[in-house]
Amino acid sequence: MEFRLRLKPWCCLVIATIGVVQFSMPATDRLSDQRCPDANPVAFVGRTGIRSLSKLKRAEIRQVLGVIGKLLVANNPTDLEDPGEFGDLARQVAEVKTRKELQALLVPYVLLQVKINPESRVKISPSGSEVMRDKVKLEKDVANRFLLQVDNHAGVTSTLNISAIDLSLQPPQTADWITAIVVNEDGISSKMSGQKIEYLVVELLAKESGLKEVRLVGDAGQGTQDLGFRATADLLIDVK
Amino acid sequence: MENINSLHLIRCLIISLLMSLCNHALQSQEPGKAEEPLAVPVQPLLSHVHRLSEAMEIVGRPLTEKAMQQIAEIKKVDNPGQVLMEVQNLFDPFCIAIVDVAQTGAPKVSRGPASPKLLEQGWRTFLVKVINRHGRTGRLFVESPNAQPLPNAPVSEVDKRWMQISSYDGQPLRPNLSGLAVEYRIVQIFSRDAGSKEAVLEFTVSGDANGDDALIREWRFDEDEDGWNAMNQIKVDAKDGSLQIESTGDDPFMGAEVVSRGGGFVLRFWAKTDVVGIGQLFWWTKDIPYATGNRQTNFILEPNKEHLYEVPFHVEGELAGVRLDPLVKPGKMRIDWIDLHSQQRNENWAQLETEFQCEASTPVTFRVFDEKGLPAFAKFEVRDSEGRIYPAQSKRLAPDFFFQRHIYRGDGEVLSLPPGQYTITCSRGPETLPEVQSLTVGAEPKELLYRVRRWIDPSKAGWWSGDHHIHGAGCLHYNNPTEGVSPEDMMRHIMGEDLKVGCSLTWGPCFDFQKQFFTGDVAPESQYPYLLRYDIEVSGFGSHMSGHLNLLNLKNQIYPGGDSKDHWPTLGLSTLKWAKRQGAVCGPAHSSIGLTSFIGRLPDTEGKDGDNLLPNFQIPAYDGIGANEFIVDVTHRVPGADGKLVSAVDFISTMNSDRIAEWNMWYHVLNAGLRVAASGETDFPCMSGERVGIGRVYAHVDGRLTFDKWVQSIADGRSYVSDGFTHLIDYRASAADGKQVVDVGVNGSELKLEQPKRVRFSAKVAALYGRQESDSPVHQKVELIVNGYPVQSVDVNCDGSLKDVTFEIPLVKSCWVAVRAFPNAHTNPIYVVIDEEPIIGSVDSVRWCLAGVEQCWKAKEPFYAKSELNEARAAYRHARLFYQRLLDEHAR
Structure with a gap:
């Protein structure tokens, strides 16, 4: 099942579509050489769209919209063909009324669910979404970004780390054909906020093509402390 | 799983040959369509192999060091074809089946090279090799008709259902197939029996785009x-x-x-x-x-x-x-x-007939002695080093109950266990100190010695434990292959919990089968001091919609006019009249049901709720099968065995449902001047299948225990209710001058005083939770309850020692007084009557009861038969008048 987020020319065309007139978030490094100079989905959906929500929800949705922006600008930023997908997503996110609706909207974009229990133990598991179930499709040498849904019962604010292990090596060790990093750049942090639910962004970059398997391991600054493979998720990756 | 031995190279050659033949056979099944050689990308294959080795460790069958070394060597091989061959050489010998997944439809299945050896009462781990040329990513199901559960199995199926099969799909494996052309799945097979056994293994791939329509x-x-x-x-x-x-x-x-x-x-x-x-x-x-x-x-x-x-x-x-x-x-x-x-097996399922050889396991003889050194029964929970329970629950029939993790065994009885390490938790009810034993079982017969150690024995002081509500054909029992279980089975459980009296009540399911065990006396299977008696719970028939009734000590178990259960009256009071006329002891079952949702609050009672909401003044909806019509019936007096009027209801059941609701109802009727006892029950295995005697009553009996004396003490309130871990023994009241002493349940539990006095209340209290329950309290608060409200309290250490607890209070008006250890135990009340004034504990309670009658009528009227409606109206009218008269008298 293919899963790849392509950057649509959302930052230009969606502006026209929904009539937003101003961006306010400064460009990221990654965006600096792009044609569309700004990437603030909060701006492009308009502030009135989220005005009716509670303070907590507004903050939550702004965080999600910021995260979505990071997905968009990263995934194939040169594709100017189709403006629709992320504009629609951002607009829908801005209109949600409940956290449950928000989570449901984002399910297809979540690579991993990260749960941090009250003792700060990290559990990660592949997303329940159908598009992630069989294999994740990547393009060689293209950074692909996905969401991490973080369910933080410990309220910790440490950095979330994701590392990639190649089990086919003897002994298993850090994969040399793929890197996995939790994105930490302007507007998005790899540090958790302590909110019970938040979204972070993970970036996968494959350097070799072919069907491969990777073990992603999560930790929240205390090592994996893994028991029963709770902090690992084994994914099949199809790299074109 | 067999270890890799030193003949590995020879075996590899043989297996390679077998594999070639196997592949040839698989290919030859589609003439003219030669299959392409299997090709699997090396990196994900080796990753799968690594995860498989991790998973095998998790299921308790780790690969040998040599096999792990082989995996390490395979990881160094460059040639993809050679990697695949060596992986197959390593893992194919463990395969009980080879499943060649088709693009659609049933897979092709053949026997794998693994030796089909199983172990009686034990689990063996196998692999299933999956050849998946079409990259299917659905789930592989491995099932067997021989693995169907025994509970509710037809008699004819009992022998065939000898096995249990379980696929391991957990971390680090995935539930679904990966889509790789070759992978291995883990299955574990359990055998109930020893000897040669036949089984049909069934396979399908389901849940993907090409999955089956099942x-x-x-x-x-x-x-x-x-x-x-x-x-x-x-x-x-x-x-x-x-x-x-x-x-x-x-x-x-x-x-x-x-x-x-x-x-x-x-x-x-x-x-x-x-x-x-x-x-x-x-x-x-x-x-x-x-x-x-x-x-x-x-x-x-x-x-x-x-x-x-x-x-x-x-x-x-x-x-x-x-x-x-x-x-x-x-x-x-x-x-x-x-x-x-x-x-329903369709064309997408493939079958593989396999004959297994099941080695006999090792007999373990239980040597069980009570604290006096006499042979006894006890409770044992047997787990292996993987935490698996023995005997396997899904393969249990009586006397072992499939819904329990433990079993009961008596001295000299045997359990067959496969060789291995076991942890066995031994106990004999809440009055004993559980102990955990480690047992290593090898090839030779073994003995397990358990000597019961008690922390308390109330029976020495004449307080005999009992559970007035258990079933031999309860909710969790089965109708097949037998209609419930036998008296012998129930006795085993009673004795294993050291429950002195068990009242096995026949009710709706299996009524016409179980009724044969009623004798009008204790069951012949009883073994003193353990007494079993069959009686009736009106449940699933008759007046059950207005609240189930426990009818104890019946002489005739069938209501006149028929020989079964479908002709019984729908008005509970009618049943009670019939039962009381023959001297039965009666009360509602699982009392809180119908009392835990509310229609509102009694007006003008804000701030009057007591600690723990006891009492409280929420008006229940009376929409269940607990102590509902009770609010009416308890006001009635009906002819007893000698024709003299007696209370229609002797007790209210407690200790097995919402404690606040059941005790709240009890407190209010006591506050209305009604004298009704509390008794303890489990309703096993409906309210709970964990064990008999979870809720229990300790009734005082003079001299030798007999059922008649015990049940009369229930009616007299000469008892305390308990979970078995807290005890309130020898509750008594005495005027402070020491001239009058009243023991609970004796002479009507009544302390008569001519004038207000200080009164001393005492009991011997003991509690012990630490060794039985993980969230156990360190202290138990013991309270003196007057008319439903605590007036004094003391904290008692839960160390198991028996302590004298005494309260002394001035009493100025008639009241009922009891000792409570919320929520674990409660004495029955002693009624203190001063200057012959009646006890009205609270006018609000009387109002609460009256409101209950009204609500109960609204809720229950539709369930009374038309022919009984007039009688029902009269019964309710009587109750209304009773409570209203109390209110009127109080107003005067």
């Missing part, structure tokens, strides 16, 4: 509850892609509509709970669109781990919906997904 419905919870609705005592919420379930009571259930033609089905779900016990599955059909007691099956909860539950059931008629009772107690469960499959 999938009736899949429920996923990424977006919402996907059609599952909370129905009773349950909260259901879709969260994080899972269904989060919280049970708030003892009868939680949720349901979903699903339509399919009838036949065999299996409901599979992946879930995790920390609750020990069982769950239940009900279903309904188009023609009978609601769940019924005869259309249900049970499954055993696997606590504290993620588990694939597979619940087979058979539907007569067109399936219209399923109801899941995930737990039978408060607790939580997370369900990741639910699938409903048809069990």
Whole structure:
């Protein structure tokens, strides 16, 4: 099942579509050489769209919209063909009324669910979404970004780390054909906020093509402390 | 699993040859269509191999060091073909079957090279090799008709259902096939028996785009509850892609509509709970669109781990919906997904007939002695080093109950166990100190010695434990292959819990079979001092809708006018009149049911609720089967065995349902001047299947224990109710001048005073929880209760020692006084009558009772037969007048 987020020319065309007139978030490094100079989905959906929500929800949705922006600008930023997908997503996110609706909207974009229990133990598991179930499709040498849904019962604010292990090596060790990093750049942090639910962004970059398997391991600054493979998720990756 | 031995190279050659032949055979099944050689990318194959080795360690069958070294060597090989060959050489010998997955339809299945050896009462681990040329990513199901559960099995099937099979799909494996052309799955097989056994293994791949049509419905919870609705005592919420379930009571259930033609089905779900016990599955059909007691099956909860539950059931008629009772107690469960499959095998299933050789396991003889050194029965929970329970629960028939994790064994009895390390938890009811033993079982017969150690023995002081409500054909028992279980089975459980008296009540299910065990006396299977008596619970027939009734010490068990249960009156009071006329001791069952939802609060009672909401003044809805019509019946006096008027109700059942609701009802009627005792029950295995005697009563008997004396003490209130871990012995009252002493339950429990006085109340108190329960209290608060409210209290250390507790208070008006250890124990009251004034503990309580009569009539009127309506109206009118008269008298 293919899963790849392509950057649509959302930052230009969606502006026209929904009539937003101003961006306010400064460009990221990654965006600096792009044609569309700004990437603030909060701006492009308009502030009135989220005005009716509670303070907590507004903050939550702004965080999600910021995260979505990071997905968009990263995934194939040169594709100017189709403006629709992320504009629609951002607009829908801005209109949600409940956290449950928000989570449901984002399910297809979540690579991993990260749960941090009250003792700060990290559990990660592949997303329940159908598009992630069989294999994740990547393009060689293209950074692909996905969401991490973080369910933080410990309220910790440490950095979330994701590392990639190649089990086919003897002994298993850090994969040399793929890197996995939790994105930490302007507007998005790899540090958790302590909110019970938040979204972070993970970036996968494959350097070799072919069907491969990777073990992603999560930790929240205390090592994996893994028991029963709770902090690992084994994914099949199809790299074109 | 066999170890790799030194003849590995020879074996590899032989296996390579076999594999070649096997591949040739597989290819030759489609003449003219030569299969391409298998090709598997090396990196994911080696990753799979690594995960497989991790998983085999998790299931308790780690690869040998040599095999692990071989894996390390394979990882260094460059040639993909050679890697695949060596992987197959390493793992194929462990394969019980080779499954060649077709693009659509049934896979081709052949026997693998693994030796089909099993172990009696033990598990063996095998691999299944999956050849997957078409990259299918559905789930491989491995099942067997020989692995169907025994509970509710037809007699003819008992012998055939000798095995259990379980696929391991948990971390670090994935539930679904990877799509690689070769991979291995883990299956584990258990044998109930020794000897040569035949089995049919069945295989299919389901759940992907090419999957079979046996999938009736899949429920996923990424977006919402996907059609599952909370129905009773349950909260259901879709969260994080899972269904989060919280049970708030003892009868939680949720349901979903699903339509399919009838036949065999299996409901599979992946879930995790920390609750020990069982769950239940009900279903309904188009023609009978609601769940019924005869259309249900049970499954055993696997606590504290993620588990694939597979619940087979058979539907007569067109399936219209399923109801899941995930737990039978408060607790939580997370369900990741639910699938409903048809069990009717279609063309997408392949079968493989296999003959297994099951080695006999080792006999372990239990040597069990009570504290006096006499042979005894006791309770044993047997687990192996993997935490697995023995005997396997799904293969149990009486005397071992499949819904329990433990078994009961007497001195000299034998349990067969496969060689291995075991942890055995031994106990004999709450009055004993449990102990954990380690047992190493080898090839030679073994003995396990358990000497019971007590921390208390109330029977030495004449307080005899009992449970007035257990069943030999209860909710969790089965109708097949036998209609419930026998008196011998019930005796084993009673003795194993050191419960001196067990009242096995025949009720709706299996009534006409179980009624044969009624003798009008203690059952002949009784073994002094352990007494078993069969009597009746009006449940599932007659007046059950107005509240179930326990009828103890009956002389005749069938209501006049028939020989079964379908002609009984719908008015509970009519049944009570019949029972009391023959000298029975009667009271409502599982009292809180119908008393835990409310229609409002009694006016002008704000601020009057007591500690722990006892008493409280919420008016119940009377919408259940507990102490509902009780609020009416308790006001009636009816002819007893000698024709003299006696109370229609002797006791209210407690200790097995919502404690506040059951005690609240009791307090209010006591406050209305009614003298009714509390007794303790479990309603095993309906309210709980954990064990008999969870709720119990300790009744004082002078001299030798007999059932007649014991049950009379229940009626007299010469008793205390308890969970068995807290004891309130020898409760008595004495005027401070020491001239009058009244023991609870003796001479009407009445202390008569001519004028207000200081009165001393005392009891011997002991509690011990630390060694039995993980969340056990360190102290137990013991309170003196006057008219429902605590007036003095003392904290008692839960160290098991018996302590004298004394309270002294001035009493100025008539009242009832009891000792309470919330929520674990309660004495019956002593009635202090001053200057011959009646006891009215609280006018508000009388108002509460009167409001209850009104609400109960609203709730119950539809359930009374038309022919009995006039009688019912009269019964309620009597109750109204009774309570109203009290109010009027008080006003005067």
